Amino acid sequence: MSEKEVKNLEAIFEARIARDEKIEPKDWMPEKYRQTHIRQISQHAHSEIVGMLPEGNWITRAPSLRRKAALLAKVQDEAGHGLYLYSATETLGISREELFDQLHSGKAKYSSIFNYPTITWADIGAIGWLVDGAAIINQVALCTTSFGPYARAMVRICKEESFHQRQGYEIMLTLCNGTPEQKAMAQDALNRWWWPSLMMFGPRDADSPHTEQSMKWKLKRKTNDELRQQFVDQTVPQADILGITVPDPDLKFNAETGHYDFGEIDWDEFWQVVKGHGPCNKERMEARVGAWERGSWVREAAMAYAEKQAKKKVAKAS
Amino acid sequence: MKKDWPLWEVFVRSKNGLEHRHFGSLHAADAEMALENARDVYTRRNEGVSIWVVESKYITASNPADNGEFFEPAQDKIYRHPTFYDLPDEVKHM
Numbered sequence: 549m550s551e552k553e554v555k556n557l558e559a560i561f562e563a564r565i566a567r568d569e570k571i572e573p574k575d576w577m578p579e580k581y582r583q584t585h586i587r588q589i590s591q592h593a594h595s596e597i598v599g600m601l602p603e604g605n606w607i608t609r610a611p612s613l614r615r616k617a618a619l620l621a622k623v624q625d626e627a628g629h630g631l632y633l634y635s636a637t638e639t640l641g642i643s644r645e646e647l648f649d650q651l652h653s654g655k656a657k658y659s660s661i662f663n664y665p666t667i668t669w670a671d672i673g674a675i676g677w678l679v680d681g682a683a684i685i686n687q688v689a690l691c692t693t694s695f696g697p698y699a700r701a702m703v704r705i706c707k708e709e710s711f712h713q714r715q716g717y718e719i720m721l722t723l724c725n726g727t728p729e730q731k732a733m734a735q736d737a738l739n740r741w742w743w744p745s746l747m748m749f750g751p752r753d754a755d756s757p758h759t760e761q762s763m764k765w766k767l768k769r770k771t772n773d774e775l776r777q778q779f780v781d782q783t784v785p786q787a788d789i790l791g792i793t794v795p796d797p798d799l800k801f802n803a804e805t806g807h808y809d810f811g812e813i814d815w816d817e818f819w820q821v822v823k824g825h826g827p828c829n830k831e832r833m834e835a836r837v838g839a840w841e842r843g844s845w846v847r848e849a850a851m852a853y854a855e856k857q858a859k860k861k862v863a864k865a866s
Numbered sequence: 867m868k869k870d871w872p873l874w875e876v877f878v879r880s881k882n883g884l885e886h887r888h889f890g891s892l893h894a895a896d897a898e899m900a901l902e903n904a905r906d907v908y909t910r911r912n913e914g915v916s917i918w919v920v921e922s923k924y925i926t927a928s929n930p931a932d933n934g935e936f937f938e939p940a941q942d943k944i945y946r947h948p949t950f951y952d953l954p955d956e957v958k959h960m
């Protein structure tokens with residue numbers, strides 16, 4: 549295709565986006581749009597998959613059958629979310645194998661939040677409340693994103709997320725209404741998860757090189773800072789109901805703006821974890837790669853069985 | 867020898883009286899596994915009463931790049947629409 553033809557197609561494409569038309573997999577799209585989407589949607593998929601690990605840690609030790617069933621169902625949902633998103637990514641012409649390779653080799657990123665440890669049961673409450681809460685804010689903003697398969701996956705995911713957050717908040721509520729030790733556990737979990745949750749929205753707008761292009765393509769509908777502010781505004785009153793304190797001395801309601809002002813995030817920590825030096829990066833990748841490798845004989849056996857059955861069918865028919 | 871599980875497209879009827887609708891895709895070794903995976907991935911909350919799966923490679927799709935010519939035959943046939951016909955306002959129920 550000549551450069552002029554590409555320019556022409558690009559103009560048509562930009563106009564479609566401007567009209568809020570959805571882009572579907574077989575439509576022409578700029579190579580950069582395709583690559584950016586492969587990167588972002590797969591990163592999202594990897595986050596759902598790796599995100600099962602910190603919570604999976606507590607399934608066998610949940611304090612009651614009710615909690616165990618709920619946590620198990622939540623973790624299963626996260627597996628489902630990963631699968632919706634992987635198949636949305638594959639519509640862009642990349643295989644599942646390549647996507648897994650990128651995750652396992654460390655080439656692809658996943659959300660840094662999952663590189664923090666879950667050391668007490670209260671962490672399961674804090675994750676549902678804060679981490680799923682932050683994820684919901686990100687994901688609701690993506691339900692109207694321009695790429696059709698991504699938007700459809702997001703709609704499905706958002707429908708399932710609200711139970712995740714409610715089950716987490718209920719755990720926090722139970723702990724906060726329990727013994728002083730239980731309430732202290734809840735406070736400790738909030739202390740450890742608050743800042744990493746704020747980091748989930750990514751770097752400040754000023755330090756986010758992709759934001760402008762992503763907004764133009766309607767891949768992103770709100771900026772990192774806007775979403776982060778929304779999270780703070782809705783979460784602080786929820787902490788008040790629990791009767792625990794957000795670990796930020798600078799946190800204060802600003803009557804003028806109608807929003808909470810909050811302190812500076814430790815961006816060094818953020819970049820350290822992104823670069824692989826968080827408390828659990830190594831453990832998470834080992835668990836993930838290990839599960840994939842240990843499962844390989846099962847995948848091969850299933851394929852061999854399928855082929856054998858297919859041959860039998862042909863033999864019978866002839 | 868390593869062979870990847872093929873890709874399947876999943877269609878779900880949410881309730882009797884409605885058509886099967888495309889829900890997404892997944893990987894499975896064979897049709898039976900594709901059905902079970904589809905149940906676990908796409909109907910965890912009773913979203914369906916019936917599932918179809920078909921290997922993606924068997925789907926033939928029209929090419930959006932050809933949409934102009936491909937869908938052109940319907941473009942100028944405005945007489946296929948009820949509003950094409952001029953009727954006086956007094957005519958009711960039509």
Ligand SMILES: [Fe+2]
Binds near residue numbers: 596626
């Ligand atoms: Fe999720």
Ligand SMILES: [Fe+2]
Binds near residue numbers: 626680683709712
């Ligand atoms: Fe979730």
